[in-house]
Amino acid sequence: MAKKRIAAKRSKKNKETSLTKLVVFSVLALVFVLLSVVAYQYRDGVLYYLGYKSKHSNALSPKERELHDIRIYEVLTTYKEKTIGIDVSQYQGEIDWSEVKKIDGSFVVDFVIVRSTAGKDKVDEQFTSNWKNSKGKYIRGAYHYYRPNENSLLQAENFIKTVQLSKGDLPPILDIEKLPKTQSIDSLKVGLRRWLKKVEKHYKVKPIIYSGESYYNDFLKDEFSEYTFWIANYNFWRKEMDSDWLLWQFTEKAQVTGIKGMVDVNVFDGIKLELMDECVK
Incomplete structure (x- = not known):
């Protein structure tokens, strides 16, 4: 009898252990599925947090195209009395x-x-074609894509010798998206500041900084607070820009007549005359 009781207890314990394992496995599987769905939904934001920007692609399914068109329409309707642009x-x-x-x-x-x-x-x-053909038709601006592992002053010189700003153009724009591979974040910030100072000295106007929202919050917001920011955030849950952003790039998947493929769209929370106040005098 004692052996039977022990065997029964062992059998019951084994069943409880198996049931526990099944429950744990099911919960983990559910969590994995939910995280996968969230990661897919906000993949653009995740890529930006990691320092990557997704490449423009025409490979959108009809359903994806519809979702992006709805989002673009919703945001632009919110800002229809404001100022809208592309890059x-x-x-x-x-x-x-x-x-x-x-x-x-x-x-x-x-x-x-x-x-x-x-x-x-x-x-x-x-650049030469776009710069020439956009003159006089729109408020125009030029940006430099910053490579963290290259000399900052040489990058500034590259921009200066290439771009001639005129009255009414936006200030120079520094685009920083990537994390450095061969230096620390502190060294990166030194390089960014050198680029900004050299360019400001040349054009006599303070540059604008472009980056993704997470990159901005983590590395730039506090130490570069004297600059204005153009922020990218493509997440569907965001409906409006923050008050401390100059410009908001809310999608990279718009379609514009005259342009092949997809285009970034940006909004300025003000009328055109107010954006002109930010331009080169």
Whole structure:
């Protein structure tokens, strides 16, 4: 009898252990699925936090295209009385600027920001054309894509020798997205400040800094508070920009007549005249 009781207890304990393992496994599986769904939904934000920007792609399913179109319409409707713009680079190819007038056929393009340079020696393949053809039609601006592992002063010189700003243009823009591989964050900040100071000295106007929201919050917000910021956040849950942002890039997947592929869209929480007040005098 004693052996039977012991065997029964062991059997019961084994069943309880198996049940516990099954419950734990089920919970972990559910958590994994939920995290996967969240990660997919906010993948753009996750990429930005890690220092990466997703490449423009036309490979959107009809459902994805519909979701992005709805988001773009919602945000632009919220800012329809404000100022709306796009930013472009060589990735959009040759642009038919005579056709670039409205987003979604309803929202007027008021400003255009074009990539001019990257690193110490790269000039955007379409900069000359984009810079020339956007003059007089929109408030225009030029940005430099900063490479963290290259000399900051050489990068500043690359921008200066490439970009001639005129009255009414936006201030120079420094685009920082990547984390350094060969230096510390503190060294990166020293380099950024050297670029900003050299460029400000040349153009006699304080530059704007572009970055993703998480990068901005983690590395830039406190130590570069004297600068204005152009912030990227593509997450669907965000409906409005923060009050301390100058510009908000809320999507990279808009479609604009005259431009092949997809385009970044930005908003300024003010009227066009107020954005002009930020420009080179």
